[in-house]
Amino acid sequence: xKTINTIWRRFICTLAADSFTExxxxxxxxxNEVLSGxxxxxxxxxxxxxxFENGVRLTRIETIPDLAEDIIQTVSKLSSSVDYVxxxxxxxxxxxxxxxxxxxxxxxxxxxxxxPTLAAITVDYTSKGKRLNAAIRRMALLPYPADRxxxxxGLWVPTVQCxxxxxxxxxxxxxxxxxxxxxxxIDCGSKRLRLSLTILVGESEIADRLANVQKQFPEVEIGSYxxxxxxxxxxxxxxxxxxxxxxxxxxxxxxxxxxxxxx
Amino acid sequence: xKTINTIWRRFICTLAADSFTExxxxxxxxxNEVLSGxxxxxxxxxxxxxxFENGVRLTRIETIPDLAEDIIQTVSKLSSSVDYVxxxxxxxxxxxxxxxxxxxxxxxxxxxxxxPTLAAITVDYTSKGKRLNAAIRRMALLPYPADRxxxxxGLWVPTVQCxxxxxxxxxxxxxxxxxxxxxxxIDCGSKRLRLSLTILVGESEIADRLANVQKQFPEVEIGSYxxxxxxxxxxxxxxxxxxxxxxxxxxxxxxxxxxxxxx
Numbered sequence: 001x002k003t004i005n006t007i008w009r010r011f012i013c014t015l016a017a018d019s020f021t022e023x024x025x026x027x028x029x030x031x032n033e034v035l036s037g038x039x040x041x042x043x044x045x046x047x048x049x050x051x052f053e054n055g056v057r058l059t060r061i062e063t064i065p066d067l068a069e070d071i072i073q074t075v076s077k078l079s080s081s082v083d084y085v086x087x088x089x090x091x092x093x094x095x096x097x098x099x100x101x102x103x104x105x106x107x108x109x110x111x112x113x114x115x116p117t118l119a120a121i122t123v124d125y126t127s128k129g130k131r132l133n134a135a136i137r138r139m140a141l142l143p144y145p146a147d148r149x150x151x152x153x154g155l156w157v158p159t160v161q162c163x164x165x166x167x168x169x170x171x172x173x174x175x176x177x178x179x180x181x182x183x184x185x186i187d188c189g190s191k192r193l194r195l196s197l198t199i200l201v202g203e204s205e206i207a208d209r210l211a212n213v214q215k216q217f218p219e220v221e222i223g224s225y226x227x228x229x230x231x232x233x234x235x236x237x238x239x240x241x242x243x244x245x246x247x248x249x250x251x252x253x254x255x256x257x258x259x260x261x262x263x
Numbered sequence: 264x265k266t267i268n269t270i271w272r273r274f275i276c277t278l279a280a281d282s283f284t285e286x287x288x289x290x291x292x293x294x295n296e297v298l299s300g301x302x303x304x305x306x307x308x309x310x311x312x313x314x315f316e317n318g319v320r321l322t323r324i325e326t327i328p329d330l331a332e333d334i335i336q337t338v339s340k341l342s343s344s345v346d347y348v349x350x351x352x353x354x355x356x357x358x359x360x361x362x363x364x365x366x367x368x369x370x371x372x373x374x375x376x377x378x379p380t381l382a383a384i385t386v387d388y389t390s391k392g393k394r395l396n397a398a399i400r401r402m403a404l405l406p407y408p409a410d411r412x413x414x415x416x417g418l419w420v421p422t423v424q425c426x427x428x429x430x431x432x433x434x435x436x437x438x439x440x441x442x443x444x445x446x447x448x449i450d451c452g453s454k455r456l457r458l459s460l461t462i463l464v465g466e467s468e469i470a471d472r473l474a475n476v477q478k479q480f481p482e483v484e485i486g487s488y489x490x491x492x493x494x495x496x497x498x499x500x501x502x503x504x505x506x507x508x509x510x511x512x513x514x515x516x517x518x519x520x521x522x523x524x525x526x
Contacts, residue, residue, distance in 0.1 A: 032486055035321045036457070037312030038504065039488070042303075044326070049300030058298045060333075063307070063324035066486075070323075093467040094487040095474040128497060135470035171491055194299070204356040207398035211358040223295055223329075224357040225302070228434055234391060241301065 022245070023056045023189040026078040029063040030071060030089040030099055031170055043088040043168075043175045050179060055189040055245075056084065066090055071102035079106075079165055084186065086179065089170030091157070093135040099167060100160070104143045107162055112144035113137070120156035143167075152181040193247040195254045199261070202226070202236040209260040210240065217253040220244040285508070286319045286452040289341040292326040293334060293352035293362055294433055306351040306431075306438045313442060318452040318508075319347065329353055334365035342369075342428055347449065349442065352433030354420070356398040366425050367406045375407035376400070383419035406430075415444040456510040458517045462524070465489070465499040472523040473503065480516035483507040 027047050033039040044061045051058045059082060064070040071090070078085045090099030104110055118140035125132055139157070142149070148161040159178045160167045166182050168175050199206070203226040214222045223241040240257065244250040290310050296302040307324045314321045322345060327333040334353070341348045353362030367374055381403035388395055402420070405412070411424040422441045423430045429445050431438050462469070466489040477485045486504040503520065507513040 032484060032506075033488060033504070035311055035324070036315045036455075036506065037308055037321075038457070040308045045300055045303045048298055052299045058300075059328060061298070061324075061326035065322060092487065092489060093470045095470070095477050096486055130465070133467060135467035139467070171489065173491055173493055192299075194301070202393070204396060204398035204402070207356045207358070214358050221295060223359055224355065225296060226355060226434065228436055230436055241296070243295075243299065
């Protein structure tokens, strides 16, 4: 009986392990304008939200300047430590747009005109009555060989995939559409469930009870986020989040915490 | 005559180098809530803006999870590569607040009750009719020995400085006040001047002219930021920024670019 029980337990463990593949991602925001405070980066928050919704865990965001050395070193490091890297910025036609070239340098690739992209640019510009010049043509110079060129309906600018790196523009409206296209084309993981609870107490009043529930449910990420209201400093509130790929465990952890509030 | 000229040139070069000390900073945003998209990080943008205004160059922002290993590794690396590191988040009373402990682990320090902070907490809590508990007392457990404990008028939570790392809370209203206090207490550099110009053309139409001006003024950072208006896609505009600690050079670079527009 003991042997059967052990085998059965092992089987359950294997099942649980197999049913959950976690994909991990990192973001690289490239831009002096973000580091000097001129521009608020909204791309990383958009990416964070859609990755969460799609079951991919964003483990890191690095915001770096428009410097080749920083791009090469950061992209190389992250490419080998997570499943997917998303870069934002630096793919326009001006001298400060050096992302394609830097990623070529990181991976031993070269820039080469991508004819379908040049054709799409030509259609777009001529339909607007504009003439192509050298700067416009440069935007069709893409890393070669790329692993994939992912197009987005309605846009001529493609998402170039080099290894596990997806190269995206900094303009938020383009970034968002292109991230959505990429997510449709890659493997994602099990979606995490996030349950929230806001209570009108100070964080320190529930800290010990919350720590006990965290110990009981190590598979659930329990986050505690106090809110201060400057107009009513005497009213404390705290938002608690219970997040897990194991949806049942998240619900049980929340219920266990709620039970502690009754005592 | 030639010799004098050479000496004179050298003297000018030395003067220029001495008159400019650039301080460099990095930010570490600690929080699963930012990486899952639940919370928009606003602290790094605030920090970026005030560092720019105070003449400190922000070279990197890293957003990482509430994991000791990530905090230790990131803070250690950045501490040795820039002049100042600012961390945000993870110093409250709950189990997910592990920044103080992690920075102790990074630098071989220990947590010890900081009596002036405990006294300030006691005054604050008792004035609100609240009783101190273990979780509240834990917030006075600060890295020891710290290099400095910087206080901010009206707040009991201090900014702990360990080596060149300033440990700040994630709550934006506190973060902002405390950054302002820190900046009054550290050496800052020469302020950079940023001149902006917005023109109603596509980026590719001015790319070559801009690249030429950049070559003429290597001491000026020239950034080009296209704006798309989804409601009027046929109207292109681009914002150009000319940024430098050499204010005269920034003005000259802008003037040189404006001159190219007349041809």
